[in-house]
Amino acid sequence: MGSANRRRHQVALASLCLFISGAAVGLSLDRAIQLAQANDPWLHGSQLRESALAAEAISASTLPDPTLSFGAANLPTDSFDIRQEGMTQTSIGITQRLPRGDSRLLMSTQKRQLSQQQAMLRADRRAKVAVTVSQLWLEGYRAEQSMALIERTRPLFEQLLTLSRSNYGAGLARAGQQDIISAELALSRLDDRLLMLQQQRDTARDQLSEWLGTEAITAFSTDTFRDIRIRDIKDRRLASALQAHPAIRAIEQTIAVAQSDVALRQEQYKAEWAVNAKYAHRADDPLGNDRADLFSIGVSVDLPLFTAKRQDQNLSAAQARAEANRTDKALLLRKMMANLKTQFNRLQGIDERLTLYNSRLLREARKQVSVNLNAYQNDKGDFREVIQAQIDALNVDIDALNLRIDRQKTSVNIAYLLAGEHHE
Structure with a gap:
């Protein structure tokens, strides 16, 4: 008896929570997505990475810092007197290195390409966040609406229990104790389903809190879902939409970076030059006669003559990476196209089932209730x-709800795959 009272108390609490949450202004799906995207630290980090890469692009395009040198040459070792010998001199020089070919421009281009890639990665991230949050929100919404269906049906089961008790107490021949037990068992099963659904709803809320931060989720508001129709999907140019997907564009940018790296490796076959200038001062001789100062200028160059072990290997590696990135793009496109076809077929199947439910099953389930109740009342x-x-009848209602939720989940997946139509 104690466990039964506790169960009724828990169910009452669940019902109270459902009533309160239904009365409160709930969290809409669009609002949940907006909050999650606004609170996503990854997006902020991506903006910081973009700024850093843009700054590095400017830095990479500039010449290396010149090298300043100071020295004293040809000092006599017997006295270290700078005026003793005519060749003794103190000097100051500067050297400027000129990187190979267009390597500065190519390194700057690489950094700029990586910086531009961040916008594409952010677009893909926002689309993925929308999918994740939508799936969690829909799970919470499914549980909450299922609880509402059970609460709406529960009074009917209570009436059946009252009827069975009344008939049994009146000593009617058709009434038996097994009828009371059947009605009580049905109510207990409803209580169990309510508690299970409450747990599912709370789990969805807890998982959503990871994305929504401090936003309190009192309820999942009834939302106007985006309607994706089959004919709309068929009419779209799916291949071009996938090509414009942010994830594909990000890989294309990776390919562009790899191509710049190939060009940079090719520049390593060119010579690297350096220009140097030196001014040398000579002290007066011991008799006070003036000595002319000296000025020197020159160039130096390193010659990449032995390329087999370094330049050739580096170029081969860069070319292989570029081709590997093209393979990654082809694989992702194939995967996304297969996923899109799968989601499309799933959506078509769900629509066919929903048509069956709306045209027949829901009506037939309610008719069955009415027919059986009338037959029982007429002995x-x-x-x-x-x-x-x-x-x-309750199960059919819940199954219909599940189909509508599954349709929205499928629509969310399709919307992600077609995100290229709305890329920034």
Whole structure:
């Protein structure tokens, strides 16, 4: 008896929570997505990475810092007197290195390409966040609406329990104790389903809190879902839409970076030059006669003559990476196209089932309840059939709800795959 009271207390609490949450202003799907995208630290980090790469692009395009040198040459070792010998001199020089070919421009281009890639990665991230949050929100919405269906049906089961008790107490021949037990069992099963659904709803809320931060989720508001129709999908140019997907564009940018790297490796076959200038001062001789100062200028060059072990290998590696990136793009396109076809077929199947539910199953389930109840009231039916018919009707309602939710989940997946139509 104590466990039964506790169960009723828990169910009452669940019902109260459902009533309160239904009265409160709930969290809409669009609002949940907006909050999640606004609170995503990855997007902020991507903006910082973009700024850093843009700054590095400017830095990479500039010449290396010149090298300044100071020295004293030809000092006499017997006295270290700078005026003793005419060749003794103190000097200051500067050297400027000139990187190979267009390597500065290519390194700057690489950094700029990587910086531009961040916008594409952010677009893909926002689309993925929308999918994740939508799936969690829909799970919470599914549980909450299922609880509402059970709460709406529960008074009917209570009436059946009251009817069975009344008939049994009146000593009617058709009434038996098994009818009361059947009605009580049905109510207990409803209580169990309510508690299970409450747990599912709370789990969805907890998982959403990871994305929504401090936003309190009181309820999942009834939302106007985006309607994706089959004919709309068929009419679209799916291949071009996938080509414009942010994830594909990000890989294309990776390919462009790799191509710049190939060009940079080719520049390593060119010579690297350096220009140097030196001014040397000579002190007066011991008699006070003036000595002319000296000025020198020159160039130096390194010659990449032995390329087999370094330049050739580096170029080969860069070319292989570029081709590997093209392979990654082809694989991702193939995967996304297969996923899109799968989601499309799933959506078509769900629509066919929804048509069946709306045209027949929902009506037939309610008709079965009415027919069985009338038969029982006219001593032509079994009470357990009345209970089972009511359970079947509830299950059909919940199954129809699940199909609508599954349709929206499929629509969310399709919307992600077609995100290229709305890329920034």
